[in-house]
Amino acid sequence: MKTTLINIGDELLIGQVVNTNASWMAEQLNRVNVDVEHIVTVADDPTEITCTLENELHFADAVILTGGLGPTKDDMTKQVLCRFFGAKMVVHQPTFEHVANYFEMRGLPFNEVNHHQADVPDCCTVLFNEVGTAPGMWFEQNGKIIVSLPGVPSEMKFLMNQYVLPRLEARHVDEVILHHTILTQGIGESFLADTISEWEDALPQAFKLAYLPQAGLVRLRLSARGTEQMNLPQRMQDELAKLEKLIKPYMVGEETDTLETVVHKLFTDRYLTLATAESCSGGALAAKIVSVPGSSVYFKGGVVSYNNEIKNKMLGVSEETLRKYGAVSRQTAEEMAQGCLEKMKVDYAVATTGIAGPTGGSDEKPVGTVWIAVAGKNGVSAHKYQLGNDRPKVIERTVNQSLGDLIKFLG
Amino acid sequence: MKTTLINIGDELLIGQVVNTNASWMAEQLNRVNVDVEHIVTVADDPTEITCTLENELHFADAVILTGGLGPTKDDMTKQVLCRFFGAKMVVHQPTFEHVANYFEMRGLPFNEVNHHQADVPDCCTVLFNEVGTAPGMWFEQNGKIIVSLPGVPSEMKFLMNQYVLPRLEARHVDEVILHHTILTQGIGESFLADTISEWEDALPQAFKLAYLPQAGLVRLRLSARGTEQMNLPQRMQDELAKLEKLIKPYMVGEETDTLETVVHKLFTDRYLTLATAESCSGGALAAKIVSVPGSSVYFKGGVVSYNNEIKNKMLGVSEETLRKYGAVSRQTAEEMAQGCLEKMKVDYAVATTGIAGPTGGSDEKPVGTVWIAVAGKNGVSAHKYQLGNDRPKVIERTVNQSLGDLIKFLG
Numbered sequence: 001m002k003t004t005l006i007n008i009g010d011e012l013l014i015g016q017v018v019n020t021n022a023s024w025m026a027e028q029l030n031r032v033n034v035d036v037e038h039i040v041t042v043a044d045d046p047t048e049i050t051c052t053l054e055n056e057l058h059f060a061d062a063v064i065l066t067g068g069l070g071p072t073k074d075d076m077t078k079q080v081l082c083r084f085f086g087a088k089m090v091v092h093q094p095t096f097e098h099v100a101n102y103f104e105m106r107g108l109p110f111n112e113v114n115h116h117q118a119d120v121p122d123c124c125t126v127l128f129n130e131v132g133t134a135p136g137m138w139f140e141q142n143g144k145i146i147v148s149l150p151g152v153p154s155e156m157k158f159l160m161n162q163y164v165l166p167r168l169e170a171r172h173v174d175e176v177i178l179h180h181t182i183l184t185q186g187i188g189e190s191f192l193a194d195t196i197s198e199w200e201d202a203l204p205q206a207f208k209l210a211y212l213p214q215a216g217l218v219r220l221r222l223s224a225r226g227t228e229q230m231n232l233p234q235r236m237q238d239e240l241a242k243l244e245k246l247i248k249p250y251m252v253g254e255e256t257d258t259l260e261t262v263v264h265k266l267f268t269d270r271y272l273t274l275a276t277a278e279s280c281s282g283g284a285l286a287a288k289i290v291s292v293p294g295s296s297v298y299f300k301g302g303v304v305s306y307n308n309e310i311k312n313k314m315l316g317v318s319e320e321t322l323r324k325y326g327a328v329s330r331q332t333a334e335e336m337a338q339g340c341l342e343k344m345k346v347d348y349a350v351a352t353t354g355i356a357g358p359t360g361g362s363d364e365k366p367v368g369t370v371w372i373a374v375a376g377k378n379g380v381s382a383h384k385y386q387l388g389n390d391r392p393k394v395i396e397r398t399v400n401q402s403l404g405d406l407i408k409f410l411g
Numbered sequence: 412m413k414t415t416l417i418n419i420g421d422e423l424l425i426g427q428v429v430n431t432n433a434s435w436m437a438e439q440l441n442r443v444n445v446d447v448e449h450i451v452t453v454a455d456d457p458t459e460i461t462c463t464l465e466n467e468l469h470f471a472d473a474v475i476l477t478g479g480l481g482p483t484k485d486d487m488t489k490q491v492l493c494r495f496f497g498a499k500m501v502v503h504q505p506t507f508e509h510v511a512n513y514f515e516m517r518g519l520p521f522n523e524v525n526h527h528q529a530d531v532p533d534c535c536t537v538l539f540n541e542v543g544t545a546p547g548m549w550f551e552q553n554g555k556i557i558v559s560l561p562g563v564p565s566e567m568k569f570l571m572n573q574y575v576l577p578r579l580e581a582r583h584v585d586e587v588i589l590h591h592t593i594l595t596q597g598i599g600e601s602f603l604a605d606t607i608s609e610w611e612d613a614l615p616q617a618f619k620l621a622y623l624p625q626a627g628l629v630r631l632r633l634s635a636r637g638t639e640q641m642n643l644p645q646r647m648q649d650e651l652a653k654l655e656k657l658i659k660p661y662m663v664g665e666e667t668d669t670l671e672t673v674v675h676k677l678f679t680d681r682y683l684t685l686a687t688a689e690s691c692s693g694g695a696l697a698a699k700i701v702s703v704p705g706s707s708v709y710f711k712g713g714v715v716s717y718n719n720e721i722k723n724k725m726l727g728v729s730e731e732t733l734r735k736y737g738a739v740s741r742q743t744a745e746e747m748a749q750g751c752l753e754k755m756k757v758d759y760a761v762a763t764t765g766i767a768g769p770t771g772g773s774d775e776k777p778v779g780t781v782w783i784a785v786a787g788k789n790g791v792s793a794h795k796y797q798l799g800n801d802r803p804k805v806i807e808r809t810v811n812q813s814l815g816d817l818i819k820f821l822g
Binding site: 012013014015016017018019020022023024025026027028029030035036037038039040041042043048052055179181188189190191193194200208209210211212213221223276278281282283284285286287289290291293294295296299300301302303304305306307309310313314343344345356357358359360366368386387388389390391392393395 | 421422423424425426427428429430431433434435436437438439440441446447448449450451452453454455459463466481482483484485516517518519522524525542563565621623687689692693694695696697698700701702704705706707710711712713714715716717718720721724725754755756767768769770771802803806
């Protein structure tokens with residue numbers, strides 16, 4: 001079922017609000033096999049809303065509108081839809097009572113403006129909004145579905161879950177859409193493409209591959225789409241098995257996994273503890289680790305040793321090492337990780353030291369040179385990386401590479 | 412100038428990625444007086460891209476496309492635009508050298524797939540992408556502007572700031588547009604609105620005020636728009652002077668200042684040094700400080716003492732304090748800050764300790780309870796805050812409040 005989302009609201013067009021409704025709706029619709037093909041944001045303006053709706057209905061089987069259902073003058077979606085369907089506005093009695101009650105419970109006057117919240121075009125099926133005052137509306141015309149929902153995320157989500165998703169899911173029992181996402185780390189997008197090029201070219205027509213790169217990691221999403229008869233779940237498994245063989249060394253997670261949740265799972269499953277010693281990443285690695293709720297179970301803490309004196313005093317990196325090899329060196333990275341392991345009394349420690357830039361680089365050690373070391377009870381391992389010359393990216397890539405190295409070190 | 416944004420990417424249509432590019436672009440375009448009238452998200456599909464572009468060009472003066480410029484097979488925007496303009500693909504030599512160099516610096520082979528990153532339709536003006544491998548492209552046809560940018564946020568932002576915004580702004584020279592932004596910290600949006608309500612209501616017609624709230628801070632942007640004759644620069648000064656009187660205690664910066672750049676300036680101007688001791692913010696405060704290039708001059712380092720043992724061993728918080736008052740207390744925050752000051756031998760130290768949630772709260776100390784202490788040569792000062800119950804927001808607000816407290820402590 002081809003679907004368009006129309007998000008109505010001036011606040012979206014001036015960038016004051018990020019359109020999180022669209023991504024949430026798309027994700028949920030996708031889950032019940034409804035394809036979102038267009039997402040259109042337009043102003044609270046009758047002409048804009050009408051034209052966009054007309055345009056989209058040329059090809060879409062369903063259009064879901066959000067926003068413009070409030071009681072104030074700048075909200076006009078309901079009037080637009082009433083006119084669009086040549087309908088008459090009538091009072092929806094259950095909604096009227098619900099809204100009256102809503103205001104009474106809050107000790108607020110139920111004025112004329114708010115009365116109109118209970119008006120709906122007479123050709124719609126009301127989606128009763130238990131969690132707010134604006135009713136959802138479901139229209140059908142010429143085999144097409146048009147749904148209007150409030151823009152308030154909690155109300156939109158309630159109505160989607162309660163009515164829209166189950167109704168749409170019931171419509172197309174014959175189509176199958178599958179997705180599987182694989183998280184890779186340690187290989188760039190173009191090299192990944194090279195590595196899997198033959199397999200990708202040979203993918204059957206029902207399959208589609210997407211590359212979703214971020215700093216230092218790439219997600220691969222394999223999608224399949226067809227009918228029940230096509231045996232897609234099994235074929236998806238087969239394709240994934242082939243893919244896995246090709247990129248095994250770089251695979252660190254799947255579906256909604258992130259590097260930090262993979263680390264979280266490894267450490268909690270194995271009852272291990274972790275600490276960090278950061279120079280160039282400056283706390284961003286620790287911050288990424290503690291972004292996962294419950295990380296305090298295994299993450300004991302870290303040292304941000306931005307200065308050599310701190311590397312020496314708090315982590316025990318020897319003055320000689322710092323003098324002889326410099327702060328950005330295998331030796332310093334290793335001593336940072338080992339010092340951290342001992343001082344913090346943990347099972348594993350990760351250390352970063354590098355040149356984030358924009359200054360501080362040299363011919364021998366240009367901006368972007370980063371050493372990452374991981375220490376555990378069985379020793380320490382360090383690797384050197386070149387992570388570009390853009391300070392925030394160098395930091396982000398250092399964090400992702402550190403988590404990747406840690407995951408590989410744990411095996 | 413009527414503008415449409417076309418964001419290309421399957422990941423947006425299945426809700427895997429929230430379209431933050433659109434809101435950022437809309438906000439920036441709005442700032443230079445470019446009106447975004449439509450934001451359309453479509454698939455990485457030649458027909459979709461072409462049809463949407465054609466449709467939007469019927470009414471828009473400018474169309475900005477993002478996404479679909481990567482080296483892999485699922486990216487096809489460049490080919491689509493080449494065909495759309497009836498152009499020929501040619502190698503852009505500076506980009507070719509830049510991309511070759513990019514790969515060489517990372518010690519990576521420059522393969523066939525990546526060579527194509529330097530291809531562009533011969534009718535475009537290349538917007539040289541210093542921070543990535545996909546060049547931006549600027550087309551003009553029949554008085555309309557079509558711009559294609561990479562979807563990677565950092566690259567899109569670089570090209571917008573460097574080329575697209577200045578060029579679009581230069582198109583309407585007869586108009587005067589002024590903006591002034593004030594950074595406030597320590598007062599919520601609605602209280603700020605209350606405080607300046609009379610002044611805001613009395614603003615002349617040419618003026619417009621926008622509230623841009625983030626976790627724990629609010630930016631106020633005053634804009635004025637009109638003709639040369641309206642004497643807007645002087646009137647802007649007058650309005651700002653009135654505003655400043657009302658909110659002086661909360662003003663910490665202006666224009667592009669951020670809390671971390673204000674801290675940066677304070678510490679570099681006064682030749683001071685700084686260190687951090689973080690519990691609930693888990694490294695995010697240090698990471699924010701070092702996000703500013705050159706911060707190594709004054710930031711010596713920090714301890715992430717997620718665990719009480721680390722608070723005691725690395726920062727010298729007494730076991731008695733931890734037992735008697737708990738980790739989330741004035742006493743612990745103060746001892747963390749003072750311990751950090753002494754151990755790291757710095758002029759100032761900031762400490763955070765709190766409950767980021769979702770678990771760990773109690774009736775007495777619910778989730779979101781955070782103590783922040785600042786220590787300097789003349790003593791230590793601590794404050795307690797309630798920062799909500801959403802883990803990432805609690806962490807972000809803790810960071811911003813800590814920087815705000817530090818700025819006020821320095822006076």
